[in-house]
Amino acid sequence: MIDNLAELAIFDKVASAGSLTGAANELGLSLAVVSKRLATLEARMGVRLLNRTTRRQSMTQEGERFHLHCVRILAEVQQAEAVMQHSRTDITGQLRVTAPRMLGTRYLAALAVQFQTMHPALRIELVLSDDVVDLVEQGVDLALRFGVLDDSTMTARRIADSELILCAAPDYLRRFGAPDTPGALAGHNCILYGTRSARHWLFQHEGRPVSAEVNATFLCNDGNAAKALALAGGGILLKSVWDVGAELSDGTLVRVLERYSMPSAPLHVVYPHALHLAPRVRRFADYALDSLRREWERLTPRPVAWDRRAD
Structure with a gap:
């Protein structure tokens, strides 16, 4: 079983460069390392991939067939890495957010529309429930949650008190x-x-x-x-x-x-540990935090109590 992509990459470079020496120069490796890696690959495959002499080299029939697969595999690996790099910076994919029903209806729905408008490649699913939703078990990315938080594995950022x-x-x-x-x-x-x-x-x-x-x-x-x-x-x-x-x-x-x-029951934005957090989760958490803090300031100061003299 081939479990070392470096060997495939070396074989591909030897095939395209036309010689072990040329491949070594392009890869920045010694000729001995390239030769050893190629020998290891041939031993694992159980066939000769290259015919080599002191003056020239050529691929065997098995080598030519194997090289076609190597090119495809290495291209797919590069594409996968590019997708991951892309996802580290772009706000895409699906974001699942939970909140109590009234908070979700009054505030979260508008936030979701505003955020998705700024990031049109994003899909947002709202999970509104007055019960405490288990984020991991139910595959939810982020929660708006009132009260004291017990789960220490989560990141909780305080938005404001909730009098x-x-x-x-x-x-x-x-x-x-x-x-x-x-x-x-x-x-x-x-x-x-x-x-x-x-x-x-x-x-x-x-x-x-x-x-x-x-x-x-x-x-x-x-x-x-x-x-x-x-x-x-x-x-x-x-x-x-x-x-x-x-x-x-x-x-x-x-x-x-x-x-x-x-x-008071403080309002928090809650999400799994911040390590390797998807950009869509982090950016929405920041957006919700800032927006709801501004909303809280708008709600204060609040009206005075009932005055019987008004009657």
Whole structure:
């Protein structure tokens, strides 16, 4: 079995140069090295490839047939190397990105279109799920992910904090008023969804933790549906600013209990270890990081809490 491309390259050069000496000069090798490599190749093949005398050389019939294969093999190797060199610098191929559904709908979709427009040879697949997607198992290149990250084999770059806030529609607050303290939430309609289905919400106030019981009037398994319930006046919703920033800005949702903070869940861009990372992954990670940080700055400062005097 031939397992040394150098021997094929030497044989090809001997054939094209017309002599071992000419091949040695072109390859920058000694005549002894070229002669030894050629002898090793002939011994492995079990046939003579060249007829050699002190004055001239010529290929045997077996050598001519073998040389045709060598030319094809070496050309394919060169082409493969060129493709790999090309892929190290060009943004091509398929990029699979995952994110929570609402973040993906509101931000990632637009980012994907903008990035693909700049790199038209790229195909982008969005995998939107509120579950934590295993990047390796599901063949995903990159994730936008909230919260603390446990997998130390991944590279995680912090985009910004993701403050959790309480908000409600103005119509709800006109009908029921706004809670003054977390304890008042037990007397309000609250909307729970997904992993936020705990019946107690934890706050921080003046450096002390405050736990509040929640009256779960509505429960659902989807963040978009939960926000729709809040916009329809269904009750008070606990949500990331990333998810409700636009509604806070246009006044369709209003922040409540602003003096009480809640634990933040920072947003990261996550991808496998950076060693030998494909350019499409690295460049998209950089693009998403910069774009989402600018978006975060746009979301702050945010509107003030509900003011009863507005009525």
